[in-house]
Amino acid sequence: MHQAVKLFDHFVLALNPSHGILHIPSARDTLKETYKTIQDNDEGPSRGGLLLLFSIFAGASIAWTPELLEALDATPENAKAAFKAYAHAAKVVLDDASTPILPPTTALAATATLAHVLFNSDDGFPVRMLELRNRCLVMMRRLQLHRLDTVTSRQERSVTGCNWIEIEVQRRIWWTTVASDWLGGFSGSLMEGIYTFQPRQMNVRVPANIDDEFLSASGEAQGLPLSIPTAMSSFLQRLKLADLCRQVVDELPAPVDTNHEKPDYSLVVDIDRRLRQYLDELPVFFKLDPASIRQSEKICKERPYIAWQRIMGHFSVHARICHLHRPYHLEGARNPQFRYSRNACTESAYKVLELRRLMDEQRENSAFRPERFWVVMQHVFMASLTLATDVSFNPDAPDAEARKENVMSAYRILERSKGESSVLVEGLQRNMQTLMETLRSKPSSSAKLTRRPDDTAETRTEPANFYQQNLPSFPVQGGTHSSEWDPDSAGMDQTLSEFLEVVPDLDVNQWMSLLGDTDVQFGIP
Template structure:
C-alpha cells in the first residue's frame, strides 16, 4: 500500500455530535479511526522508531506487551473484530509520537518525505484527540487510556509549547489518574488487595511509570520560569506511589518482576528515574524559595548557597554512566554502544541540571559583576549558561534513533533561549569583561541554532521570535535603539505562517481550522534556508548592536524585571 495512505486528513467534522443515535455515532467514529490506521508494515516501523527514539525519554510503555497488543489488534481486524477506542487511541498516540521525532532512516523505510511525516503527525494526533474527546462517548479512565493521553500531550506540547489545549490535556491526565486511584497505588491496603485478589503486575508498574512521569513534569515546570513558576499540583503528602523499578522490560512479566537492579546498573528506565530525582530537587527549591513570586524581595543568599550545595551533591551522586568527566565517559563507552539511548539521557540530564542551576543563581547574576559578595552566583550563571549551549550542540551529534531530535522539542528551545539570554545580558552589562567577545560569539551561535530549528518546527521558532520581540520592545522604551518592528526575521516568520502546504496528500489547508496546531506543518523546507539564514544572521547582528548600545543604560533591577517579563513558560520535560 502506498505511504500516502497514512497521510489522508482525518476530518473530525464528519462526526456529528447532534446525531439522534449516540451509539451509531460512536461506532461511525470508531470505524473512521480504524480506516486511518497505517498498514501493518508501516505500523511496525513507526512502533520500532517510537521504541528507540521516544520511549527512552518518556519511559511509559511496557514495550513487549504493547507490541503484542498492536499485533493482536491488526490480527483482530483481519478476523473482523473491532478494537476498543482505548486501544486505537494508544496506537495513534504512539504513531503520532514516532512521526514527530522522525529520522532520515524512518523516512527511508516509509518512503516518505519530511512534509508527509509532519502531516502524518498532525493527522494521527487529530484521530487520537477525536477518540479522547468524542462528544457522546469520551474515553473513560484506564491505564492504557492514561498512557495514550500522556504520550499525546507530550508530543503536542513539545511541538508548540503549552497552549490552552495542552493544559486541558494535562488536567485530563490528572483526572484520569485520580479516578484510577493511582495516587494510593502502594498504600498497605492497596498492596494487600493486590495480594488477595491478584493483579497484572505489568499494569501496576506502568501505572507507577505514568504517575511519576506526570509528577516529574509538574515539579520540573515549577522551577522553569513562566506563569507556573513557584507552583506545583502534586503534593508528596497526598500520594503513596513507589518509584518505577530500575529494570528492563524483558525482566518483567504479569506475575512479577524477576529482579530489580541497583541504580548503578543501566536499564531502559535509568533516565526516567534520574528525571524524577531532578524533579524532586526542583520541588525542594520551590519549597525553599516561596518569596520569588510572593514577595518583591530577593531570597536570602544563604538559602541560595545551601540549595547550590544540594545541586552539586545531586550531580555527584548520579551513576557513573551519566557523568561527563573524561574518565566516566571512557568507562561508559561500552554501555553507550550497547544502549545508545544512554548518551541522549546523559546529555539531557546535564542540560536540565545546568538550566536549573543557572536559574537558581539568576537573581544574583548581575549583582555578582560589581559586588564581590555575589561573585560566585555570576560565575555559576555564566558557566552553566555556556554549558547549556555546549550540551545543545552535543545533542545534534546524537542519532535520532537514540533520542537525538532537539530541534523539534519546545523544552530544548526554551532552555537554549534562556541560556543565550543570560550570556547576552552578562555581556551587555559588562562589555569590557575579558570573555565578553567569546560570550557574544556563543550567543550568536545559539541564535543560529534556534534559526535552524525553524526549518524543522516553525512554531517553536515563533516562540523565540515572540520572546525576542518582548525583549526589544522593552529596550525600545529607552533612548537609542531604532525601530525594529520591521525585522526581516519576524517578517520571514510571519510569511512562513501564511504559506499553504504543498503536500499533495493533504490538499491546501486540509487540517486548517480544526484545532489550534494545524498551521505547524508549514515549516519552511530546509533546502531553501540558505538565504534566510544569511538574512537572519545579518539582522541579528544589527539587533545585537542595538542591544549592546542600550543595555548599559539599564540598572540591575530593570534587568531583573526584563528577564522575568520574557515568557520562558512551556511544557518542560527536561
C-alpha cells in the same frame, strides 16, 4: 501493517527513552491484536488500543528522520501531515464520551503519551498539552492511583490477584506526571514556585529499575541497583531531580509574596550545592567527565540512548543552576558578596550551549532531534540571553568578542531550527522582539533608548557580514535543515545585535526585572 511496525519501532527508538512509561512488549502486543481484529472483521479494536496506537504513530511522525522517511518512501511534508492526522484521530477517540475508553490503564498511558508528543510539537502548544495533562490527572484520580500502594490496596491485590505489569505501568504514569509537576515548579516557567502533587497525599512506590522484558504479569518486579543501567535509569534520575526541585520550591520565598523578598543568599548557595551534589552522585554512565565517558563506552554501545539521556540530564540541571543565580548575575559584577552567582550563572549558561552542541554530535547514534523539543529551545534561549547580557554589561572584558560570537552562534542554532519547528522559533523571535520594544520604552540611568530604523537592506548588512567572517562556535551537524541557513535573512540575529548595543543603557535593577518577566513567558518544562 508494515508501515505501522516501522512507526512503532521508530517511536521506541526516538521518543520512548525520554518518555519511559510504556511497557513496550505489551504495547507491541496491542499493535498486533488491533491489526488482527481489523483483518478478521471482528467487532472492532478496543478504543484504548486505538488511542495508544494513534498517539504512538503521531509521536513517530513528529520525530521523523531521513532514515524513517526512506523506509516509508515519504517526505518531510508527508510526515508533518501524518502527525496532524494521527494526533487528530487520537483526539477524536479521546473526546468521544459515549462510552468509557477501555482498558483504562491503556487509555491513561495513551493520553499521557499524546501529551508528551504534543509537548514537543508546533500543534497547539501549550494549551492542548495542558488540557491533556489535566485529563490525565482526572483519569488517575478515577483509578485511585494516588493510593496504589497503601496497605489496603496491597492486601486487596493479594486476595484478588492482579496484573503486575499493569501495576508497574500505573506507577510509571503516576511518577512521570508528578516529576513533570515538580520540575515545572523550579524552571523559570509560568508554573514557577508552585506544584500540585503533595507527597503526604500519595502512597505510590517508585517504579522498579528494570528492563521491560524482565517484568512479569504474575509477580512484582524486583528492581536492580541504580548503578546498573536499564531502560528506566533516566526515568528514576529525573524523578530524583524533580524531588530536589520540589524541596527548592518549598524553601524559596513564595511567588505570591507581596514583599517581593529575596531569599537569604546562603540558601541560594546551598541549593547550588545540592544541585551539584546531584550531578556528583549520578551513576558513572550518566556522568560527563572524560574518565566516566571512557568507562561507559561499552554501556553506550549496548544502549545508545544512554549517551543523549546523559546530555539531557546535565542540560536540565545546568539550566536550573543558571536560573537560580540569574537574579544575582549582574549584581555579582559590582558586589563581591554575589560574585559566586555571577560566575556560576555564566558557567552554567555556557554549559547549556555546549550541551546543546553535544546533542548534535549524537545525531548519528540517536533519533532524538533537539531542535523539535520546546524545553531545549527555551533553555538555550535563556542561556543565550544571559550571556548576551553579560557581554553587554562587560564590553571591555578580555574575552568579550569570543563571548559575543558564542551568543551569536547559539542564536543561529535557534534560527536554523525554523525548518523543523517554525512555530517554536517564531515564538522565540517574538519574545526577543517584545523584549527589544520594552527595552526601548524604559528610561535608563544614562540615556533614553532610541528606536532603530525599521528593517531595511542597510540595517541587515552589518550582522550578515559579521557572520560570514566568523565561523559559528556551535555548528549544527547532520540533518537536511542545516543547508537552509541564509545569513541575509537573519532576523533574529539582527535583533540580537541591536540588543547587545542598547542593553548597557538600562539600569541593572530594571534589566533584572525585565529578564525575569521574559523568563516566565515560555511554556511548561
